[in-house]
Amino acid sequence: MRVLAAMSGGVDSAVAAALAVDAGHDVTGVHLALSRNPGTLRTGSRGCCTVEDAFDARRVADRLGIPFYVWDFSEEFAEDVVADFLSEYAAGRTPNPCLRCNEKIKFAALLDRALALGFDAVATGHHVRLVDGVLHRSVDAAKDQSYVLAVLTADQLRHTVFPLGELTKAQVRAIAAERGWAVAAKPDSYDICFIPDGDTRGYLAEKLGRQPGTVVDGVSGEVVAEHDGWYGYTVGQRRGLHLSRPAPDGRPRYVLGIEPVSGTVTVGPADGLDVTVITGDRLVWSTGRPPGFPLRTVAQLRAHGGQVTGSADLVDGRLRLVLDAPTRGVAPGQTVVLYDRDDRYVLGAATIVRAA
C-alpha cells in the first residue's frame, strides 16, 4: 500500500511510521503545520506544533529513508478546530479540540488530500486497534485513544492504519530507543496544542474578551458572586468560585449550569451534579451502521477515564443513555462514546446535548 504517515514529531507517530515501513508499505511522511505562528523551540509538554517538532519528525523520516514534507493545514486548523473551540465555549459547551482535530483535520482534510494524491491510507500513531473495521481499545488501557477516534466514520476508518494498537507505550518507547532515536524519551503531550502555557482560562479570556455576569445560588436564587466571563467555569467545578458567602447549610457548592446568553453561572450542592440520563445527538457509527438498540453499554464520557455502565436506546433519532448509577462532571458539548458491554470496542459516539 502507499501509506501517508502523519508525523507529529512525537515518539508514537515516529514508531507508527517505522512499523508501516517494516510492514512493507511505500511510506511518505508528512508533518502537519497547524499553528499560524509556530514557536521555534518546544515548551512545556506540547508535542506537535513547533518548528522543533517538525524537525524531530524530519529526522525520523531521514532515518527511515522515506520522503518527508511539511503541509500547511493552519488555515483549516484555525477554522475547524480553534474557531470551533471558541464558539463552543461561547455557547456554554465544553468541546474537546483533539477529537475535533481528528474528525476534521487528520482524518478529513489530510485523508482526503492523501487519497486524491494517490495514497491508499493514512497511518497515525494513535493507540487503538482496528479489527475488521471495528475500533478496539489499545492493549495499553492507560494510553488507549479510541475515545478521540470514535467520531470517525466507517468511510474514514477504511483508509486508516493504526500500527501501534498491539503495543504498550513502554514498548513503543523501547522500539524508538532501540533504533537510537532522540524522540524515544520525548515527553508525552497533554495540553491543548494551541494553548502553549496550558492556561485555558487565560486563553479564553483573551479571545472571548471580558463578559461580566453573575454567579447565582440555584437553591436560594441569590447572587453570590460576579464574574468576568462564564467561560471561566466548567460544570462540576468547585475550586476558584470566589463565592461571597457560604451556603446556608455550609456544604460545598459546585457549578451546576452555565447560561451564556445572560452570563449566569448557577452553583449548588453536589447532588445537583448527579447525572443519570444523557441525551446525545450527532450520532456516528464507526462500523457504518448502528448496533441493535436497546443495548447494554460501557459509556466513556471524557478522554481519560469516566467509564460508566448503562442502557442505551434511540429515541426520535437521538441517543438516550440511562446510567446504572449517577455520575458527575458531564457537560453539554462533550462526546459520549459507547463501547460494547465488555468495554472492548467502540459501538458509536454522540455529542451530549442534555444531562439530567
Added chain:
Amino acid sequence: MTYLDHAATTPVLPQVVEAVAAALRQTGNASSLHAAGRAARRRVEEAREGIAEDLGARPSEVLFTSGGTEADNLAVQGLFRARRAADPGRRRILVPALEHHAVLDTVEHLAAHEGAEIGWLEVDDFGRVHADTLAAAIAENPGDVALVTVMWANNEIGTVNPVRELAEVAHRHGIPLHTDAVQAVGTLPVHFARSGADALSVSGHKIGGTVGTGLLLLRREAAVRPLAFGGGQERGLRPGTLDVAGAAGLAVAVHDAVMHRDERVATLSALRDDLVRRVSAAVGGVRLTGDSGGSVVDGGPSRLPGNAHLLVAGCEGDSLLMLLDAAGVECSTGSACTAGVSRPSHVLLGLGMAEREARGALRVTLGHTSTSSDVDALVAAIAPAVSRARDAAAAAARRAAAVTR
C-alpha cells in the same frame, strides 16, 4: 533525478571544487607576516582582483562574506546606522515588499528596535519598482531617507529591476542604494560601477560556488558600520580570519558566471520559453507570473532567463511539489525555507494576489547544467501530477463546502 531548482542552489562547478581543494591543501593565515601567510594573502587578493574585474568594481570594494544573507545584513544595517549616526533625522528605509527575507527581516528588525521607519515602495503588476515611484517616495521628505534597497532580480518571479535608474534617483538626494544581486550575477549584466549602486550583495552557491561564500561590493565612499568586531580584516567591516579557499572558489565561480553569461542567457531563455510553452500545452489553466522576459532592462533581459514561475489554477503547489518529487522532478513552490512549510509567498501576496491563488505557485528554475531533457522530464510528469493535485484541491473544497452547509 531532474533538478529544476537552480534558484535554490545550483551544482558546484568542477573547477570550483578544484580551486577550493587546492587552496585547502595550503596552510597559511592571510594575516600572518611570514611566507605562508603572504602566500595565503596573495591567493585571497588575486581572487578579490579577479572578482572586481569581472563585476566592474575596484578590488578595495570587494568584501568577502559568508553569503548573500550576511552581505544584505551588513549593507542594510551598516548603511542605516552610519547614515543615522551622521544625521539622526535619517530614519526612513525605502524598500519594496517583494525583497528576499534577508533584506525584509533586517529592515523590520531595524524598524522594531532601532527607530527605522519603513517606506514600502510600490511595484507594478510584474513586481518592478519604477524610478518615478522611488522619486515620489523620496520627495515626501528627502532629508529623512537613510537608504534605498531594491533587489536586482526577484528570486521567486524573476522580475528584473532598473537598478541604474533607481540609483540615479537616489543619488540626486545623496541617498545610498543597496541592491541584492544574488540571483542576477551570471545571467544579467551586473557591473558595479555602471549600476551606480553603493552596495551590492552576491552569493557564491547560486552561481556554481560553494555555500558559505559570498560578497558585498561596497563603494569606497560608502559609510557603513560593521556588524562584528575583531581583527580589522575587510576594511574593518567584516573582521575574522580570511577564508582563502572560499575566496578562491568564489572567484572561479564569478569568472565562470560572467564569461558564459551571453551563451547562458540564450540557452536558458530558449529552454525556459520552451518549458512554459510545453507545460501550458500539457496542462490547462497555467500561466507565467510576472514579466514575460521579452523586453530589456539595463541592457539585459527583463526577467531572469532561467526562471519559470507558474501559477497552476485549482491546485496547491505543495501537492504538486510532492508528486513531481515522487516522479523524480525537483522544483519549488517559492523560496526554500528552514521550517519546510510553504506558506503563500509574500512576493505573490505583495503583487496583490489572493492567498488561494498564491498557493498554486510552482517555481521551476534552470541553471548551468540544464538541458532539454530536463524540460522533457517535467513536461512528461506535469499533467498527471496536476490532475492529481487538482483532485486533492477539489476534495478539500468539497469538504469545506460541506462543513459550511
